[in-house]
Amino acid sequence: MFKEGDYILIVYGDKRFLKxxxxxxxxxxxxxxLKFEDVVGKExxxxxxxFYLFRPTVEEIILYGFKRKTQIIYPKDAFYIAYTLGLDKSxxxxxxxxxxxxxxxxxxxxxxxxxxxxxxENFYKLALSNWEAFGxxxxxxxxxxxxxxxxxxxxxFDAAFVDVREPWHYLEKLHKVLKKGARCGFLLPTTNQVxxxxxxxxxxxxxxxxxxxxHRYYKTxxxxxxxxxxxxxxxxYLIFCxxxx
Amino acid sequence: MFKEGDYILIVYGDKRFLKxxxxxxxxxxxxxxLKFEDVVGKExxxxxxxFYLFRPTVEEIILYGFKRKTQIIYPKDAFYIAYTLGLDKSxxxxxxxxxxxxxxxxxxxxxxxxxxxxxxENFYKLALSNWEAFGxxxxxxxxxxxxxxxxxxxxxFDAAFVDVREPWHYLEKLHKVLKKGARCGFLLPTTNQVxxxxxxxxxxxxxxxxxxxxHRYYKTxxxxxxxxxxxxxxxxYLIFCxxxx
Amino acid sequence: MFKEGDYILIVYGDKRFLKxxxxxxxxxxxxxxLKFEDVVGKExxxxxxxFYLFRPTVEEIILYGFKRKTQIIYPKDAFYIAYTLGLDKSxxxxxxxxxxxxxxxxxxxxxxxxxxxxxxENFYKLALSNWEAFGxxxxxxxxxxxxxxxxxxxxxFDAAFVDVREPWHYLEKLHKVLKKGARCGFLLPTTNQVxxxxxxxxxxxxxxxxxxxxHRYYKTxxxxxxxxxxxxxxxxYLIFCxxxx
Amino acid sequence: MFKEGDYILIVYGDKRFLKxxxxxxxxxxxxxxLKFEDVVGKExxxxxxxFYLFRPTVEEIILYGFKRKTQIIYPKDAFYIAYTLGLDKSxxxxxxxxxxxxxxxxxxxxxxxxxxxxxxENFYKLALSNWEAFGxxxxxxxxxxxxxxxxxxxxxFDAAFVDVREPWHYLEKLHKVLKKGARCGFLLPTTNQVxxxxxxxxxxxxxxxxxxxxHRYYKTxxxxxxxxxxxxxxxxYLIFCxxxx
Numbered sequence: 001m002f003k004e005g006d007y008i009l010i011v012y013g014d015k016r017f018l019k020x021x022x023x024x025x026x027x028x029x030x031x032x033x034l035k036f037e038d039v040v041g042k043e044x045x046x047x048x049x050x051f052y053l054f055r056p057t058v059e060e061i062i063l064y065g066f067k068r069k070t071q072i073i074y075p076k077d078a079f080y081i082a083y084t085l086g087l088d089k090s091x092x093x094x095x096x097x098x099x100x101x102x103x104x105x106x107x108x109x110x111x112x113x114x115x116x117x118x119x120x121e122n123f124y125k126l127a128l129s130n131w132e133a134f135g136x137x138x139x140x141x142x143x144x145x146x147x148x149x150x151x152x153x154x155x156x157f158d159a160a161f162v163d164v165r166e167p168w169h170y171l172e173k174l175h176k177v178l179k180k181g182a183r184c185g186f187l188l189p190t191t192n193q194v195x196x197x198x199x200x201x202x203x204x205x206x207x208x209x210x211x212x213x214x215h216r217y218y219k220t221x222x223x224x225x226x227x228x229x230x231x232x233x234x235x236x237y238l239i240f241c242x243x244x245x
Numbered sequence: 246m247f248k249e250g251d252y253i254l255i256v257y258g259d260k261r262f263l264k265x266x267x268x269x270x271x272x273x274x275x276x277x278x279l280k281f282e283d284v285v286g287k288e289x290x291x292x293x294x295x296f297y298l299f300r301p302t303v304e305e306i307i308l309y310g311f312k313r314k315t316q317i318i319y320p321k322d323a324f325y326i327a328y329t330l331g332l333d334k335s336x337x338x339x340x341x342x343x344x345x346x347x348x349x350x351x352x353x354x355x356x357x358x359x360x361x362x363x364x365x366e367n368f369y370k371l372a373l374s375n376w377e378a379f380g381x382x383x384x385x386x387x388x389x390x391x392x393x394x395x396x397x398x399x400x401x402f403d404a405a406f407v408d409v410r411e412p413w414h415y416l417e418k419l420h421k422v423l424k425k426g427a428r429c430g431f432l433l434p435t436t437n438q439v440x441x442x443x444x445x446x447x448x449x450x451x452x453x454x455x456x457x458x459x460h461r462y463y464k465t466x467x468x469x470x471x472x473x474x475x476x477x478x479x480x481x482y483l484i485f486c487x488x489x490x
Numbered sequence: 491m492f493k494e495g496d497y498i499l500i501v502y503g504d505k506r507f508l509k510x511x512x513x514x515x516x517x518x519x520x521x522x523x524l525k526f527e528d529v530v531g532k533e534x535x536x537x538x539x540x541f542y543l544f545r546p547t548v549e550e551i552i553l554y555g556f557k558r559k560t561q562i563i564y565p566k567d568a569f570y571i572a573y574t575l576g577l578d579k580s581x582x583x584x585x586x587x588x589x590x591x592x593x594x595x596x597x598x599x600x601x602x603x604x605x606x607x608x609x610x611e612n613f614y615k616l617a618l619s620n621w622e623a624f625g626x627x628x629x630x631x632x633x634x635x636x637x638x639x640x641x642x643x644x645x646x647f648d649a650a651f652v653d654v655r656e657p658w659h660y661l662e663k664l665h666k667v668l669k670k671g672a673r674c675g676f677l678l679p680t681t682n683q684v685x686x687x688x689x690x691x692x693x694x695x696x697x698x699x700x701x702x703x704x705h706r707y708y709k710t711x712x713x714x715x716x717x718x719x720x721x722x723x724x725x726x727y728l729i730f731c732x733x734x735x
Numbered sequence: 736m737f738k739e740g741d742y743i744l745i746v747y748g749d750k751r752f753l754k755x756x757x758x759x760x761x762x763x764x765x766x767x768x769l770k771f772e773d774v775v776g777k778e779x780x781x782x783x784x785x786f787y788l789f790r791p792t793v794e795e796i797i798l799y800g801f802k803r804k805t806q807i808i809y810p811k812d813a814f815y816i817a818y819t820l821g822l823d824k825s826x827x828x829x830x831x832x833x834x835x836x837x838x839x840x841x842x843x844x845x846x847x848x849x850x851x852x853x854x855x856e857n858f859y860k861l862a863l864s865n866w867e868a869f870g871x872x873x874x875x876x877x878x879x880x881x882x883x884x885x886x887x888x889x890x891x892f893d894a895a896f897v898d899v900r901e902p903w904h905y906l907e908k909l910h911k912v913l914k915k916g917a918r919c920g921f922l923l924p925t926t927n928q929v930x931x932x933x934x935x936x937x938x939x940x941x942x943x944x945x946x947x948x949x950h951r952y953y954k955t956x957x958x959x960x961x962x963x964x965x966x967x968x969x970x971x972y973l974i975f976c977x978x979x980x
Contacts, residue, residue, distance in 0.1 A: 054452065194470060199467040225439060225443070243290050545916060573817075669779070715930050
């Protein structure tokens with residue numbers, strides 16, 4: 001039952017809205033209006049006019065609820081990253097930079113202990129405020145600090161994910177703080193960056209894979225099934241590898 | 246440190262092998278040989294000749310270690326399913342059919358309580374033996390039973406995933422056992438099945454999305470970066486929706 | 491050298507414009523202006539301010555110059571169709587419906603004799619006016635007539651392309667007017683239509699292939715090479731087959 | 736009617752064979768046999784046992800009939816190149832290197848005059864023998880010569896396509912022999928080559944586009960419509976531009 005302060009995913013035709021239910025809340029779509037009084041006390045899955053009311057998943061929170069100042073790591077990529085790093089509740093994982101905190105959120109659901117570093121104060125505060133708004137990442141250890149400044153034990157982390165523009169500058173320290181054989185991932189938007197990273201991994205990391213993930217959505221008319229006219233063609237290249245000794 | 250009985254991911258060039266380290270173990274690739282004595286006592290990430298030794302992730306266990314009698318749900322799809330169903334440790338999720346147990350494994354890492362039903366005795370035993378071999382899914386509640394025969398409370402599950410050939414026969418019962426607004430997913434290989442399912446969802450489920458996930462891998466030579474020559478073009482269509490009331 | 495009346499492809503950054511050079515011509519992009527006097531008498535490939543001036547190819551004429559009242563057959567599909575039908579200057583090819591005349595234009599450049607039928611007077615006139623504007627398809631035999639009404643010799647055409655909503659109604663007549671073994675193609679936007687067509691081809695046509703063509707464009711910054719953020723995900727499914735006897 | 740010496744496309748289930756009909760011809764597929772006497776005198780589109788008999792298109796000749804010593808330019812790319820270069824019977828087009836002669840064949844069907852240069856004697860002879868076997872490219876002007884050695888008039892060609900490993904070495908001469916505003920294309924397999932080419936185009940060529948073409952094939956069972964399990968993921972990146980002055 002929705003109550004004041006809840007976040008609600010509102011579906012109207014093929015449009016989706018993520019809104020906080022506060023007094024005076026009102027949503028206008030075309031000629032339809034949804035108001036605070038229409039929603040409060042309703043069950044999930046209720047229909048009010050042509051609006052459907054649901055609780056958002058973490059994917060929808062990230063896509064429609066998180067504030068961002070730059071490109072986020074999209075859920076399609078984040079979900080794959082979290083599992084392919086081999087995370088479970090017994091694992092300690094390192095992330096830098098935190099950015100808007102999207103990947104941190106996903107890692108924190110699957111992993112045991114998440115440490116995340118963000119050099120920029122702006123981004124650090126953005127991530128904190130995104131998590132706070134939705135009650136996420138409460139156990140995450142977060143640092144407003146360049147990873148290079150962090151004092152960390154050697155062979156401390158089971159896995160790592162790196163989302164910075166020039167990750168090759170961090171590889172030696174990264175290698176040190178990872179356990180033997182640990183999985184490590186990177187997200188890079190351009191092929192030039194991928195080439196430079198691949199060159200610099202040699203000798204420190206092996207078992208390298210590079211891939212991109214494409215999602216293609218379909219229109220849902222059962223009598224006229226066909227893909228959407230347009231799709232997201234690129235978010236970034238994912239690179240995974242393992243520490244060697 | 247690898248010891249007898251461990252599963253080991255062995256990487257040789259671009260080939261990967263998942264093997265159990267038992268006495269008498271021996272792996273031949275081209276002219277290279279790796280033996281029990283070469284591996285036991287070695288650290289993760291060690292190099293023996295041209296072989297690298299690692300511990301497998303759950304993705305690698307499913308891809309290279311699980312036995313299968315039919316198409317499995319691939320990790321690329323399974324990882325996305327688990328998160329997009331909105332799972333976390335507070336959620337109870339339903340799955341049928343269990344198949345070889347690949348998706349169950351992935352759901353069990355993210356979700357709180359997993360119930361899985363499999364009508365075929367053959368598949369049921371296969372899933373159990375896959376999990377047992379790798380020490381997975383210990384908390385999962387598994388049933389060798391057609392979902393239609395199961396006696397279940399109404400509004401019991403927070404989410405569900407259905408992997409059977411004709412899911413439209415199960416929708417009314419599925420609707421009953423799901424909580425209001427709960428997320429539900431399906432995997433279907435053909436467009437005809439997708440059309441039939443979409444028709445039958447109407448009135449019971451809404452907020453429908455249909456998508457396919459494509460992974461495109463790249464060769465990892467930094468001076469000659471380019472996609473692999475061939476890729477997997479299709480595993481199945483994913484359909485997600487929510488219970489309405 | 492550009493003169494009054496010419497069609498000109500104007501490139502400004504990553505924007506492209508197809509314009510006719512008439513007195514009083516003027517193009518405004520952001521703060522830049524291009525006028526009749528700036529263009530007339532210039533050579534192809536000239537730069538005027540930040541504008542580049544070129545003559546359009548047939549692809550650019552179709553994409554930026556043709557008027558349309560419905561989805562056209564895109565050049566990416568049309569180019570593949572023309573060749574895969576096995577056309578050359580010795581071949582006679584049938585098309586219906588003509589639509590906006592985009593595919594007709596492409597067929598006419600490669601094939602020997604093109605016959606095209608369009609039942610709708612609106613579309614027929616649209617195609618004629620598109621061709622006239624750009625001096626195309628002068629040799630094409632065009633008919634404002636439903637293909638079913640046309641009186642045609644048996645085994646008359648070397649190849650055919652069909653772009654109508656329910657092509658299965660036309661297959662018997664199509665089979666009659668095609669030469670033995672002739673190639674025949676179809677474009678259909680939905681999977682339901684593809685299924686229905688495939689069913690109806692049986693016994694009349696064989697050697698069936700179904701495919702879709704995806705074009706993925708890249709940003710052209712050499713130091714930051716990466717795909718465009720979004721792409722066209724679907725225009726239609728192409729179906730090709732051959733007449734059997 | 737098929738006669739001795741003809742090339743025949745033989746379709747058996749989803750297998751395709753391109754064979755020359757010579758005395759003693761015999762094709763075995765599984766337990767089925769097709770012999771010279773079964774084919775000679777038959778019409779196109781005939782069925783003999785489970786074999787269908789057709790004449791090949793140029794696409795099928797290139798894919799199944801051409802001999803190759805390296806990667807060819809695939810028909811999917813070649814068809815798009817020929818049209819996007821803006822060719823018609825009034826245009827003179829330059830190609831180097833000739834390779835196995837696949838693109839030359841496609842250009843020669845659409846363009847007016849084709850000049851092709853191949854530095855390697857091996858490839859040059861291969862292309863000639865491919866064309867001769869199928870009676871193709873009779874009007875093409877072919878040269879066993881490095882393009883850099885050729886004495887050519889300035890502003891001679893309406894368009895050009897370059898298929899060599901390091902095309903950036905040829906750009907100045909290429910610029911000279913092209914007419915003002917002429918279209919020019921390149922095919923390169925790696926992202927590193929694309930970056931290097933893009934850098935070197937600056938100042939000589941503009942209106943640059945980079946794309947890749949993906950074909951996704953479907954299984955043709957109307958009741959179980961779905962993509963093929965695997966597809967070609969990469970042949971090469973296509974780069975197009977225009978000469979500026």
